[in-house]
Amino acid sequence: MQCPPIRGYGYNGRHGFQSRRGHCFRHRYMDAFFASIPPRTPSKRSPLPRPSLVNSIHNGASLRSVDHRNGFPENLPRNPSSKWKSDPTRYSKLSGMVKPPTIERNLECTLEELCYGCMKKVMITRDVLTLYGQIIQEDEILSVKVNPGWKKGTKVTFEGMGNESPGAYAADVTFVIAEKRHSLFRRVGDDLELTVEIPLVKALTGCSFPIPLLGGGTMNLEIDVIIGPGYQRVIKGQGMANKKEPGSRGNLNVSFLVNFPKDLTNEQRTAAVSVLGDSG
Known part of the structure; x- marks a missing residue:
């Protein structure tokens, strides 16, 4: 039986595949033929993804x-x-x-x-x-x-x-x-500490001045006693919030730094001695 000339390999019915020269060859199962084809290896430039x-x-x-x-x-x-x-x-x-x-x-x-x-x-x-x-x-x-x-x-x-x-x-x-470091206050637990500078004359004679509060605003503080070393005023409820007691706050502790004059004239010295005398 003569197979028609087909470029490459052609299929000729029951005679199977045939080359251009007319020599026919047959495979009992088509899968056996395709299984004989070696698998394609991946390109080095496009590797398969790693599992x-x-x-x-x-x-x-x-x-x-x-x-x-x-x-x-x-x-x-x-x-x-x-x-x-x-x-x-x-x-x-x-x-x-x-x-x-x-x-x-x-x-x-x-x-x-x-x-x-x-x-x-x-x-x-x-x-x-x-x-x-x-x-x-x-x-x-x-x-x-x-x-x-x-x-x-x-x-x-x-x-x-x-x-x-x-x-x-x-x-x-x-x-x-x-x-962050605050320009006025220092935190100690739930309390705040504030240091206020005051001139000597006001420390001796008493005064009234505004105190800054955290978050803005001021409150007026009256001093009617002599401010000595270690004197402190406590303003309740103006400190930090207490996380264990919602709605409550610590105290604001105000300390005073008395500014002494750097120099006195002879007349001022005499007047100070006459006023203070041996008061201690």
């Missing part, structure tokens, strides 16, 4: 807008390890994931913010792992609610909002409250 990397990415990851500085498009899926986790361990035998050390940053607050409370927004830049195994940088704004009465050293932790890396949970970010 360990593919399996570590969640198919339903959320989409986020990312930085273009590294040439990656927007809305790349994120690693699900960035989600908040309750009580994460340093190493999990079940998942083989490790927990990186917590990243700590100071969060400076004024005495006014710590007394009355506030909401502070902090922008951080962190590494994010995409679905394709690339690490890109992402800016994120975290909102920290500062409660009235917080003190320096108070810590606020955002779980899973730190840097991401392959084979690990996302790191935690902890903000440590730090107090």
